[in-house]
Amino acid sequence: MQSFRAASSDALAALAERVEGSATAADDLFSVAASLRAEGALRRFVTDASLPDDARSGLVAELFDGKVESGTVELLKDAVRRRWTRSRDLADALEHLGVVAAVRSSGQEAGRVVDELFAVRGLVDDNAALRDAFSDRARSAADKAGLVDNLLGGKVLPATLVLVKQALAGTHRSVAAALEEYERVAADAYGQDVATVRVARPLDDRETDRLTTALSQQYGRAVHLNVVVDPAVIGGIKVEIDGDVIDGTISSRLDAARRKIAG
Numbered sequence: 001m002q003s004f005r006a007a008s009s010d011a012l013a014a015l016a017e018r019v020e021g022s023a024t025a026a027d028d029l030f031s032v033a034a035s036l037r038a039e040g041a042l043r044r045f046v047t048d049a050s051l052p053d054d055a056r057s058g059l060v061a062e063l064f065d066g067k068v069e070s071g072t073v074e075l076l077k078d079a080v081r082r083r084w085t086r087s088r089d090l091a092d093a094l095e096h097l098g099v100v101a102a103v104r105s106s107g108q109e110a111g112r113v114v115d116e117l118f119a120v121r122g123l124v125d126d127n128a129a130l131r132d133a134f135s136d137r138a139r140s141a142a143d144k145a146g147l148v149d150n151l152l153g154g155k156v157l158p159a160t161l162v163l164v165k166q167a168l169a170g171t172h173r174s175v176a177a178a179l180e181e182y183e184r185v186a187a188d189a190y191g192q193d194v195a196t197v198r199v200a201r202p203l204d205d206r207e208t209d210r211l212t213t214a215l216s217q218q219y220g221r222a223v224h225l226n227v228v229v230d231p232a233v234i235g236g237i238k239v240e241i242d243g244d245v246i247d248g249t250i251s252s253r254l255d256a257a258r259r260k261i262a263g
Contacts, residue, residue, distance in 0.1 A: 008089040011082035012096060016189075018078065019097050020071050021104025023162055028068035029098035030166050032076060036091040037171070046080040047087045056080040095171060099163060099182050103189040106159040110190040111224060114183055116160040118226045120152070121179040134168055134175045144168050183226070192222040195241040198249070200233040215241065 004012050019025065036043045042063075046056045057077035065073050075097070084090050103110050124130055133139065133147060145165050152161055163186075167178035187194040195215055197203070203211070208225060215223040219242065236249040 004085070004089060004093065006085045007083040008085040008093065011079070011084060011089075012093045014082070015075065015079055015093065015097060016100055018075055019100045019104065021101060021107070022069075023102060023105050023158055024069055025072055026098045026102035026105065026159075026162055026166075028072040029075075029094045029101060030169070032064060032068065032072070033091045033094035033098065033171075034169065036094070037088075043087055043091065047084045047090050049083055053081045092171075095166075096185060098166065099185040100189045102159040102162045102166075103186045106157050109157060110186060111192075113157055113159050113163070114186045114190065114192075114194065114224050114226075116156045117163060117179050117183045117186060120156075120160070120164055121176050121183070122228075124176050124179065131175070141168065187224045190224070192224045193219055193241055195223050195225050195239050197225050197227045198230045198233050198238040198240075199227065200229070200231055200235055202229055203227060211237075211239075215239070 036046070042059075045051065046060060048056070057080055060076045060080055061073055064076060068076075076094075079090060079094070084093075103113055106113050124134065130151075134144060145168070148161065148164050148168070152164060156164075163182050164179070167175045167182065169178075172178035172181060184194050193215075197211065208227075212223055212225055215225075223241065232251060234250040236252075237246075238249045238252070239246040
């Protein structure tokens with residue numbers, strides 16, 4: 001999914017402040033986003049800044065009143081009154097807001113949602129059969145949702161289950177990519193950044209605390225660590241956060257040395 005720029009970024013930030021924390025609101029927002037993606041004429045109409053605000057908000061009220069919660073209808077009316085850099089940004093923003101609604105529904109366990117999404121992404125990355133099942137176009141959405149229920153039901157928070165099912169919608173290049181994006185949105189909704197940390201062995205509590213503190217001070221915000229144990233690292237640590245890569249691994253130094261010798 002694309003990043004938001006200019007007017008779309010401002011609109012999304014304002015709308016995020018209004019999102020209710022409930023699984024129903026999340027489902028409603030995901031459903032409306034899917035409708036806008038499927039109906040190009042509707043999407044273009046409600047994002048056409050040359051049309052009166054009342055015409056756009058009135059149409060979404062007529063279409064969705066009684067089909068989604070009243071709070072979601074009010075949020076949609078607000079959304080279509082705002083300016084969007086690109087027509088498709090509105091649907092992407094509603095999906096983003098759906099993720100926020102799901103995360104907020106978990107209350108103080110939002111950090112656990114981030115951890116669970118990370119764990120599920122690792123499971124998908126490591127299991128080719130599962131990836132194939134999730135990407136199989138011959139399988140219905142209901143069938144794939146049932147697979148998620150069988151795999152994760154009773155093992156993760158309801159918010160996590162909602163988000164994993166949404167990751168199957170095909171709005172990202174892959175299920176893993178969707179889960180990674182949802183991790184970032186979930187952490188942001190919880191007031192944190194996400195750092196993926198690759199190490200050769202698990203970090204102990206002291207090392208975890210020191211790294212978390214250092215990154216939080218450097219980036220000026222609380223940081224949630226997703227730790228990946230990767231023997232290929234050999235030693236040292238690699239951190240990916242906010243598009244930055246801090247690579248202090250022995251493997252990277254060996255690669256640099258090899259390139260220098262070869263050159």
